Amino acid sequence: MSSDYENSDNEYFEDDDEIMDEDDGSASDMEVDGFDNGYKTIGNKRLKSYEVDYEPLSQKQIEDTMKNEIDYISGLCGVDADVASLLLRYFDWNREKLVDKYMDNADGVKTNAGVSPPEKPEPSTASSSQIESHTGPRRSTRRANSSEAQKQSKTKAIIERISPPVEEPYMCPICCDYNPTDTRSLACEHKFCSSCWSEYIKNKVRNEAEQWITCMAEDCNIAAPNQFVQDVLAEDPAVWNRFKELLVRHYVASNKNLKYCPYPSCTYTVSCPSASSKSSLTTIVPIVTCGASPTHKFCFGCNIDDDHRPVVCAAAKLWLQKCQDDSETANWIKTNTKECSKCQSTIEKNGGCNHMTCKKCKYEFCWVCMGPWSEHGTAWYSCNRYDEKASIEARDAQSRSRASLERYLHYYNRWANHEQSAKLSVELYAKTEKKMEEMQMTSVLTWIEVQFMKKALDEVSKCRMTLKWTYAMAYYLESGNEKELFEDNQRDLERAVEELSELIESPLDTDTITDLRQKVTDKTVYVQKRNEIVLEDTAQGFQDGRWKWNCSVDGFD
Template sequence: MSINDNDSDVEYSETEECGYDDYYNPCDDADSESMNQKKCDPEHFEFECLTVDQVDRLLNELVETLSSRLRLTPSLSKLLLHAHNWALDSVIKMYLEDSSQLLVQSKLKPDKIPVVKTLSKTLVCPICIIMLPKDVFCGIGCSHLFCKGCWNAYLETQVMHGVSTATECMGCSVMATEDFVLPLLATPQLKERYVRHAFSDYVRSHPELRFCPGPNCNIIIRAKENKGKRIVCSSCKTTFCFRCGSEYHAPTDCETIRHWLTKCADDSETANYISAHTKVCPKCQICIEKNGGCNHMQCYGCKHDFCWMCLGDWKTHGSEYYRCSRYEENPNVANESSHARAKEALKKYLHYFERWENHAKSLRLEEQTLQRIRERIQCKVMTGTDGTWIDWQCLLDAAALLARCRYTLQYTYPYAYYMDAGPRKELFEYQQAQLEAEIENLSWKVERAETTDRGDLGIQMDVCEKRRTTLLQDFLES
């Protein structure tokens, strides 16, 4: 790679570099063009990463407000807000209009409370069928009374099964508040478990909150809008979709990616044969193994350049890339037999699945390429003969950008698979093909970093990111 600029005396440590895993979390400069980038970035999304204590305070503030405004107990206020997705103003309005109806609809009050009159000092528990003193019986507020021993056994079972806010009376559907449950739990461990499960239920019912899905991560994300946008956890760096909590999948929407992943799981055995790592050179028929992310292949035997996906000649591939990524549907398939239609459907699915799977594999292979690049840079920097870490930063940035672009490209295939034919799909496939072509050019340059000119690499990076951004601006769900 031609890097002769030594225009900086700043020392650069390896720990500061943008790595492969940062393709959706690039290194940020403190005040670098942030406002302009936010306006232009179709993936920009306002969110904050909160701790458990911060969220607990947030929820308690809402509970205290409702409790003081309506003169309700905090435990009842919690369940009321939980039942109505923490919409404080809406709950207050409905309560003031008809408090009794709201409590009945929220399962916090029975529809009718029969009057039970008895002068006896003992009662028979309907669960254990034992006559006990009246003072060992209790109920949630409905007409159903059970002995504390049965309540304790029932509540312990509920807590051990992860049920907390959904705990109902043993005789009806009225919900039990934490003021009722906690005193009846026998051990501190059970009480702690109940509180933990209840907190999880509160977070999941709040439309602005979502747990980070990262392993052993306790961060909770808060966003004002419930959109399928990119979230990067500040603690574990996990990247995911805020709306559905799964891996980030732009430009494909949450419902579509769910259908796609289900279909891939169902049809995995059918698609197994396309998972092989080897193909035959279309010119000399030598078996070739793909060991890098780039789809521009060069046969080690005859030096023929071809496309890994369609096996077409790479020299003419630039003008035909649109056909490589696009699926050409049979216009007469509707008139064919059911067997022919099923065959065509499978052919269409395999076309998109193969490209989806190929880019997933390329991402993994490019991670290995990045590691090799780092090792080469480390060697050059340590010998002191070819620049410093800062001089090589552009190459690391290029590798991170390549991964970011390929990640987006991978998720364009489920989007295209479910699109209806028409001008919009044609535009999408055209932009998809242009992005794919530029990604392969960038991948080729990154894998051959020793001979790639720094300026040429920078131009290619800019083109790739503009292609990616344009596609997302036109097709990403707002």
């Protein structure tokens, strides 16, 4: 994001009035991409090639940005903030599309977006205020506008309360209560009692996570403005807060530069424009951390809840899919089945004699030697022809097809192994904690001096994560020099990690404790370096387009 762009953006919002007075059109010219809100990224920190540029944002920050958007539309279209919010939400925060359509046919847009009812003469107060804001000074700030609207709605409510329909007593059609104490209605004037409104909105917000609340009447598309929702939920601040969160979530979901933190009940957002396009995901692995906690680490590009560096999202997804489909099945297939030596269909023998007839190609063969049955002559039920040439060939063909399965299992087992180790790390942490206490008691080392153990363990878990995913990567890499280099790096890291692991778990000896400390500290540094090398080299490889896959991976050609 260029700096002058940011400047113009800020300038624009500060000197709102000036620009608006000059020309409405110029504003939209400047903001070509409606979603570039000038989020600053951590520009001054030097990034490693496997890191991405991103910025964590709190709910408050997003709300401020939303407010800016709303103010902009509010000023441009001459509507109050609540209407602007509805319009923006209706257009999924696509400002350009909204302005385009709105300038084309303001009334039509308002009707479609559920802001005003179709072709019905507006109540005099409402329409007059709208005309006013069109013709009046454009500059009129949001505050003035909304207080005006509030006043308006209040007077409307009062009028309603003091003049109920005379003929028959009013009954709320929802709860069938006669003469409810308080009623409310949206612009469509479908009247319901306040407690029903409150239940309805609570249900929409809590159970359906819906930010777009329409009138309760059948086939009525009029949407509830925020002020209305807030008034109804006056006694339920929790639900109102949830509603505000839903608004933020909707905004975030509509903007491809933003992603909501997937951790339960976290309200942070991450802005990562460099990973917003699908094509960018072939060159970077956008692992980000939301501002709430350093443990809230997730991938901006996909839904895998794991730091899957160094492998890119598409390949990681492919691998997980394969594991889910294949791993257990593959193990079972390996132990229980053989392939027909002619058509390679997989066959399970679940009883009967060794004279097999392939169901698919009708090839007859011997289960024991895999050779053709015709050569067995009359020697039914026993195979004495193991060494015959034909059966050797048949077994060769079979072993070739088995090789691909073996290959997959090779990678899968290592992948699963590291995953398992990572899962056991909680236990290991507890054990290490104990060891550190022991060290402090039996040796001269202080608390701060024994922290090397924890640091080493941190490094080990981190590297296991990297290692785990390198196996997914290696599985899909095309054989060749590049892959060999990759596997060399992988091997070096793996060896170093295992050595460090062993050191951490080795029994304590009071005499050699300083020696151990030295060794562990050195090894930790080494492991750290090896990990950097794997991550950096792989990331660099993606940027240079150096990696070639052995199958088609989404996004790569």
